[in-house]
Amino acid sequence: MADVTPMRTGAETALVDMFPAVKASLPGTAKVADARKAALERFQAVGLPHRRIEAWHYTDLRGLLREAAPIAPAPDASAIASVQSAGDPLGDIDGIRLTLVDGHLVPTLSALDRLPEGLEVTPLATALAKGHPLVDAHMGSIARAADDPLPALNAAFVSDGVVLRVVEGTALDEPIIVRNVLTGDTPAATFTRILLVVEEGASVTLVENHEAFGGVAHQGNSVVEILVGDRSQVEHVRVNARGGNGFDLSTLGVRLGEAATFRSVALAVSPAVTRHQIGVVFAGEGASLSVGGGALLNGSQHADTTLLVDHAVPHGVSRELFKHVLDGEATGVFQGKIVVRPDAQKTDGRMMSQAVLLDDGAAMNNKPELEIFADDVQCAHGATCGALDEDLLFYLRARGLPLPEAEALMLQAFVGEAMELIAHEGVRTVLEGVVESWLRARM
């Protein structure tokens, strides 16, 4: 309990020192520049999060992030060409495509000029430079720089992204697919952001696909803020399954309006260090939430999902389901907290986190929390951790399946449960394919 005043690490110093050098090249009005400066000061005050910070107890980013990579340069023609030729893992799905390469929106790879009715897309860099009512009104209000160092760093360094507006009553048939690719062959950092405003009664699916080419240890910091309007329906899917053995640090902030429905599933397979932090606030009564996800890890990979569900108003329903499969010396972390505020009566919350450890070197840390200040509620959480069931394996082997296949079959069913939360069939199939190929590679 003695006083601890951590020394500033090399990475922290590099991040702070980088700011004066790059700030002139970052987009934004004078007001945005002030906000960037304030966010950096916020980061400077707290530094990189470490074990002593309760929300980061199991992910010591200060220790893990030894060096801060320089900000990725804007992509040149060859970088863009490499993305085009690499093929899109979600290519088979009909969707509204927007592509970010090395932290910058590439118009030639984006459907900016052929958007369906009821959808407005503005490149974030443009919105910051010229001013944009949605950015002024909402950016940084859901994933706040004051709450955590990750959104603070993002707010200081954000280079580009998209601002999406789904007009009242619009039902978009095709998903919006944001492909976020890092191409360089030396480690680089990107800070990107999506702001999605879904107006009353609208419905939309947003898919984020994060990729890094060539196994380079890039450092991605992304923030997604979603305003789910009254009676609207939003589905969000995030996947990071290709290349990259770097850092994937992401913050998802969601505000739910009255009777709104929001679903989100995230799957992490490839980064060395993943931190996906989700904050959902129930701002309108009768909203429902379903959040799920999984991570399939081996080697010395580390994946952390930290979730905060804030039932601020009555009659909210929330469901959470997370699955971790950990092989080798991988570490999985799940921290989930359901908060029920004093007046949020009739809240119904259920959270489940399950992990399978395939090797004695693997580790899982589970911390499901309940914080309840109202009495007329139903809240529950469960957490399990263990190896695959010997009896079930025996049963499958007795029927002629070799052990690796029997394991793969059981794991597929295990993770599949979380993937089934995805309503969009095409997207679900792609994620199930990711799970399948991971399992095949293990065999």
Add this chain to the structure above:
Amino acid sequence: MPAVQETVEKVRAIDVDQYKYGFSTDLEVDKAPVGLNEDIVRLISAKKNEPEWMLEWRLDAYRRWLTMREPTWARVSYPPIDFNGIHYYAAPKLNAAPKSLDEVDPAILETYKKLGIPLREQEILAGVQTSKVAVDAVFDSVSVVTTFKEELKKAGVIFCSISEAIREYPDLVRKYLGSVVPVTDNFYATLNTAVFTDGSFVYVPKGVRCPMELSTYFRINEKNTGQFERTLIIAEEGAYVSYLEGCTAPQRDENQLHAAVVELVALDDAEIKYSTVQNWYPGDAEGKGGVYNFVTKRGDCRGRNSKISWTQVETGSAITWKYPSCILRGEGSRGEFYSIAVSNGMQQVDSGTKMIHLGKNTTSRIISKGISAGRSQNTYRGQVSAHRKATGARNFTNCDSLLIGSACGAHTVPYMESKNASAVFEHEATTSKISEDQMFYCQQRGLSAEEATALIVNGFVKDVLQQLPMEFAVEAQKLISISLEGSVG
């Protein structure tokens, strides 16, 4: 049903501010000056006629304590404690060491009588020879009288105050004291190490099953005295002991600090069962007064197939900060934690357990029932961890919370850390209020809302109550209902 009925009647009879045990005894007290410094530590050690090594140990702890800060991670809030505004030593003045109950100050006996302490358990439980209970009564800080000593001696069991043990059995004490809760374990444990005044010592030799339940009644009496007990229980190979601890304190307006340390050591095939019923003064309806209960309790399953079981019923104290834990070191050892934590009024409870699986095939079970009413906050905070070598470790955790009234809070903060693939952890937690259907059903059969609530609550905590020794189970059931008084309807 009779017990429930009785509960309900009691509830009705008692007013919110009328704490049943809120009286105080006027005794001449031998007190140390207010404050804490090395001289006070030396004074305590001198008063106890302690050997030099003990004084050194205390002074070392005191010096380390000066560099430590109060923990702030628990979900409790209270005004800053002035650690220099407390008397660290208070002993009832005695003419000489009493030889029998007749020699004990009648005022003390009278206090016990009001508390209902069964000091003469044999006479009270006439004809029930088997349920003898030995009492090492702690009055403020000094052990006043110890009964049943002879019979225990015959079995080879040592049951005495820790200060006596330090004098009489220094080798045993030196070997085990501080071996489970190290000097610098935490702020309050370190403070306790520096200033503890008394407590109990139990040693059960190899292969002995302790012939009776051992029981201690702690009672904080003197105004402005912190009580710092230290308990050490050692069960040698194949031994068994069941230890009961019950607490009440007189009503006071100023907060009283209580920072105890309990250490249990179980060697091969030994079993220790430690039960607590705690109903110290919780403060009045406005949250004024009440005991601060900052306790460090830990058991070390050192031997193969050893077992340590904690059972607690927490109904009192303004603030409870308590995590009875088990270190499962020996192969095949087992830890258990059964808890009922009831909070009402302005009480704050932050309690739970730690099960640290170090050895192979270790198992643990956690059953926690939290009931919050009034404007109280009730938190379960627990940790289950399996280390690399804990092959075949197994844990089951169940924590349920019941909310009575819309102004209280119930929180669950479990940490599960597994570093072994064959370790299997299961955790489940629920939070809800008393179901309207159940209430309706009971009321439809003629029970009042209060009776129905008492019945449902007693059903809710049944899993834990049945872990208590019989003598305590009845008392505990009454206590729970008394604690919930005023929260129904």
